[in-house]
Amino acid sequence: MSEANNSPVPDTRALAEEHERLGRAALRLITDYARSLDDAPVCSEATPEQLIELFDEPLPIEGSSAEEIFKHVERDLIPHAMNIPSPRYFGLFNPTPLPVAVWADVVASALNQNGAAWRNSPSISVIEARVLRWLCQLIGYGPESFGTLTSGGSEANLVGLKCARDRALEGARDRGLRADGSNGNLIVYASEQCHYSFVKSVDILGLGRENLRKIDTDERFHIRTDLLRAAVERDLSEGHTPVCVAGAAGATSTGVVDPLDELADLAREYKLWFHVDAAYGGALAFSEKHKWRLRGIERADSVAFDPHKWMFVPFECGALLVRGGGRVLRDAFDITPEYLSENRGGADVEYDFFRYGQLGTRRGMALKVWAAMKSLGVRGYAEVVDRQVELVNYLASRFDESEEFERVGEVETALCCARFLPAWARAKTPAEQDELQRALQQRVERSGGAWLATTVLHGRRALRINVNSFLTERRHIDYLVELLRREGSKLMREGGEL
Numbered sequence: 099m100s101e102a103n104n105s106p107v108p109d110t111r112a113l114a115e116e117h118e119r120l121g122r123a124a125l126r127l128i129t130d131y132a133r134s135l136d137d138a139p140v141c142s143e144a145t146p147e148q149l150i151e152l153f154d155e156p157l158p159i160e161g162s163s164a165e166e167i168f169k170h171v172e173r174d175l176i177p178h179a180m181n182i183p184s185p186r187y188f189g190l191f192n193p194t195p196l197p198v199a200v201w202a203d204v205v206a207s208a209l210n211q212n213g214a215a216w217r218n219s220p221s222i223s224v225i226e227a228r229v230l231r232w233l234c235q236l237i238g239y240g241p242e243s244f245g246t247l248t249s250g251g252s253e254a255n256l257v258g259l260k261c262a263r264d265r266a267l268e269g270a271r272d273r274g275l276r277a278d279g280s281n282g283n284l285i286v287y288a289s290e291q292c293h294y295s296f297v298k299s300v301d302i303l304g305l306g307r308e309n310l311r312k313i314d315t316d317e318r319f320h321i322r323t324d325l326l327r328a329a330v331e332r333d334l335s336e337g338h339t340p341v342c343v344a345g346a347a348g349a350t351s352t353g354v355v356d357p358l359d360e361l362a363d364l365a366r367e368y369k370l371w372f373h374v375d376a377a378y379g380g381a382l383a384f385s386e387k388h389k390w391r392l393r394g395i396e397r398a399d400s401v402a403f404d405p406h407k408w409m410f411v412p413f414e415c416g417a418l419l420v421r422g423g424g425r426v427l428r429d430a431f432d433i434t435p436e437y438l439s440e441n442r443g444g445a446d447v448e449y450d451f452f453r454y455g456q457l458g459t460r461r462g463m464a465l466k467v468w469a470a471m472k473s474l475g476v477r478g479y480a481e482v483v484d485r486q487v488e489l490v491n492y493l494a495s496r497f498d499e500s501e502e503f504e505r506v507g508e509v510e511t512a513l514c515c516a517r518f519l520p521a522w523a524r525a526k527t528p529a530e531q532d533e534l535q536r537a538l539q540q541r542v543e544r545s546g547g548a549w550l551a552t553t554v555l556h557g558r559r560a561l562r563i564n565v566n567s568f569l570t571e572r573r574h575i576d577y578l579v580e581l582l583r584r585e586g587s588k589l590m591r592e593g594g595e596l
């Protein structure tokens with residue numbers, strides 16, 4: 099704040115000076131943080147109650163200086179953050195963000211463009227169209243395709259299913275689901291491994307949670323197309339309306355890719371909308387070595403593909419791509435409020451992203467994606483994706499050669515599932531073995547050495563390990579295996595924890 103100006107908000111000269119001062123302070127916090135990542139515990143041991151105490155302040159009546167606020171951040175917030183960017187974070191699909199994307203996002207914040215209407219975000223909206231074109235091209239879509247950036251994969255799936263619903267039931271958008279009084283139940287099909295956002299989406303779209311058919315998977319956790327066909331036939335014979343089949347390209351629990359080509363055939367045969375949830379696995383498209391797994395994705399009517407997962411873009415940023423182009427999204431979402439009806443009569447309306455999806459005000463998300471894609475290029479992404487898949491295959495081989503672990507499923511992306519089952523645990527009941535996985539995850543978490551999740555696969559709990567960070571190396575994988583062993587044998591000694 100300038101001294102001449104006693105107002106709590108700066109004038110433009112003071113604004114620049116404050117940015118400079120705080121920029122330096124933030125830069126120091128971020129660089130110190132980055133430097134600490136190799137050694138720092140991955141997560142804090144603090145309980146919610148302890149954290150509530152750290153931030154238990156009354157409503158601030160008087161303002162405090164930015165320096166004090168940043169000190170508070172450094173003292174109480176950063177030490178208790180989950181170290182998602184750590185090379186030993188093996189958790190959900192949460193990446194180490196690329197510095198170029200982080201700083202592009204800072205620039206986007208400072209410019210505060212509102213990407214809803216082109217007029218309020220002219221250059222970033224055009225960049226959004228550009229990155230969407232790049233993503234469409236990557237997955238093999240033609241030039242007419244288009245899309246929209248979203249807050250994440252959940253919203254991308256919702257937008258895709260909205261297009262599916264509207265195509266199946268003309269008039270649903272304007273008159274509601276029972277518009278013609280005879281549509282029966284509208285059914286969406288996905289594997290039992292589908293992300294929970296499908297459940298929410300069918301609810302939000304008025305289809306009802308019971309009308310999401312979760313189809314069983316085979317022993318490698320791919321959707322069983324024979325059961326899918328049987329379910330569609332059964333629904334047709336009962337007078338329901340099959341609407342959409344969704345395939346996973348990188349399922350949340352296993353990372354595996356459903357047989358997309360087969361699903362595309364089936365969708366065509368029954369005239370269903372074909373949606374692919376490639377929120378995570380879409381990045382396989384960068385890799386010459388692994389992109390064959392996505393074969394058939396280019397036949398999908400819509401694809402969810404999140405830059406904030408395997409493209410190392412900081413939260414938030416998802417994308418929904420549509421083969422049929424912007425017209426499909428406009429039919430589903432377009433509206434012209436009075437205060438957004440002025441345009442220059444040119445192409446500007448084409449870049450009004452509020453017309454293409456659910457979001458109104460939206461930050462300039464495209465800038466960080468654009469910066470990341472320009473910075474790494476397809477080759478750079480391919481190199482990281484290939485390296486991470488290789489690392490996870492290495493982890494799988496470590497599990498396979500050990501008598502203490504039993505691998506579950508296949509490695510098709512950078513995700514591997516396994517169960518810790520040393521000789522002493524094999525005689526235990528299934529429920530006790532499941533509890534062992536949970537107890538081991540807890541111990542690893544409390545050790546601060548690494549973070550991983552557990553999941554349930556065909557009814558049994560397993561460890562779920564995903565390499566998310568471009569910082570992860572073999573030594574981190576070796577460390578993880580040793581940590582699991584060490585904490586596992588402590589569990590055996592303590593026995594009572596099970």
Ligand SMILES: Cc1ncc(COP(=O)(O)O)c(C=O)c1O
Pocket residue numbers: 190191249250251252253255293295346348349350375377378404416
């Ligand atoms: C396969 C898949 N689809 C969709 C989502 C939802 O994405 P988001 O959390 O960005 O909304 C996830 C989240 O992990 C996911 O794994």
